[in-house]
Amino acid sequence: MKVFSDKIIRWYHQNKRDLPWRNTQNPYFIWLSEIIMQQTRVEQGMPYYLAFVKAFPAVKYLAKAPNDRIMKMWQGLGYYSRARNLHTTAKIIQEKHNGVFPKSFDEVIKLKGIGEYTAAAIVSFAYNQPHAVVDGNVYRVLARVFGIKTPIDSSKGKKDFLKLANELIDKKNAGIYNQAIMEFGAIQCKPLNPNCSNCVLQAMCYAFETKQINELPIKEKKTKVRNRYFNYVVLKNKNETLIKKRTEKDIWVNLFDFPLIETAKKISLDDFFNSAEWEKMIGKNKYVVKKVSGEYKHILSHQKIFACFYEVEVSASLSKIKINNGLVVPIKSLSKQAVPRLIDKFLEENQL
Ligand code: SF4
The missing domain is CATH 1.10.340.30 (Hypothetical protein; domain 2)
Known part of the structure; x- marks a missing residue:
């Protein structure tokens, strides 16, 4: 036309x-x-x-x-x-x-x-x-x-x-x-x-x-949003921390984040540090929980992420903690890594 x-x-x-x-x-x-x-x-x-x-x-x-x-x-x-x-x-x-x-x-x-x-x-x-x-x-x-x-x-x-x-x-x-x-x-x-x-x-x-401006266009499906609960552990020893590259088939592939334990729902501090996943991650290494963040809410198109960051001082070298694709880096070089916006926001708001 x-x-x-x-x-x-x-x-x-x-x-x-x-x-x-x-x-x-x-x-x-x-x-x-x-x-x-x-x-x-x-x-x-x-x-x-x-x-x-x-x-x-x-x-x-x-x-x-x-x-x-x-x-x-x-x-x-x-x-x-x-x-x-x-x-x-x-x-x-x-x-x-x-x-x-x-x-x-x-x-x-x-x-x-x-x-x-x-x-x-x-x-x-x-x-x-x-x-x-x-x-x-x-x-x-x-x-x-x-x-x-x-x-x-x-x-x-x-x-x-x-x-x-x-x-x-x-x-x-x-x-x-x-x-x-x-x-x-x-x-x-x-x-x-x-x-x-x-x-x-x-x-x-x-x-x-026909006064149907708000009705058009029509969409059939509503996007389903999944809630996820991320418990990040910011491990520290001397001036170093442990990060990992995300390689799984999931959000943020090839970006770096901290060691992560995902849970099906929100979890208390005690339950987290008594969980089998945490015990497996930390092994026999001694640690002290230094700080626990408030809740970070991060919204993606199909997922709502509720994240908490636990800052944990470890007495041994972080190279002893084995996680998939882990990398021990100086804390001050964190800003050079490609990280998801959620991690970036945490780093902006917290002095490690
Ligand atoms: S702005 Fe859009 S809805 Fe309004 S009269 Fe123009 S084409 Fe129609």
Whole structure:
């Protein structure tokens, strides 16, 4: 529908935010920005984007960088699998494509960490290929304007919205059109309090006319959130502490945290230090509990973590305590390690 795309594009030229990744057609920078901005607010992601572009001005630098450096730079952004996939994909582009970002949608979508949405964004923004992007912003705009009530998280919904988006795309200006509809959803047709009173699509908007703005788009499932209880032990001997690299199939893979005993529910201090898990960890080494933190609540998309940190002085060298992937490090070098935001917050608030 040409009138829809024309209105959206005109609106975009007048209202778009000036963002650094908008001034480039370099697929590598577009890819970087798309991965960083997934599930992230622009203000939060912007410094990360600028830091990555500065540190790795071309894909070959990212491919060659040590993984720990990338994880450290990613610290605080969350969803760390994005950083691991970013690195894997950079290496594949460097090795299999001679450092040149592939051009076709079918090749781009084969890369790790790149799904339908990101592939469409890259080939349309960089090469103006007519592949419609459908992200949360686009779902919202289309559901409201065209009154689509199929749940956006159902497979039928995904198919229907993608089909409509591809019918609406301005084939000659695919890149601009895609950016325009996403920006429209982000700053005009927002989830709460959209700016309907001053909207170029008001006259054709189903949700506005039928007063269903708050009902659209429709979602089928509610995300289930799991509560987890983390008991971290900050072991200290002289000026050293023990950390471990997380390698299990779980959150925060390849980041460092402290020795951890996870329990099914909150546990008292006495129960913790009498538990078989703690006795197994500390063995015959003598120790004194120096400090117990309050509760740290850390919320992820599918998990709520309740964490407690026990600072424990151990009389023997920490190398005697055997845990998987353990590493004894000077306390003052902790800030150099890539750690999850939860650990970072604990370190910021506590002098070890
Ligand atoms: S009228 Fe309101 S709901 Fe409809 S497109 Fe405009 S901002 Fe969105």
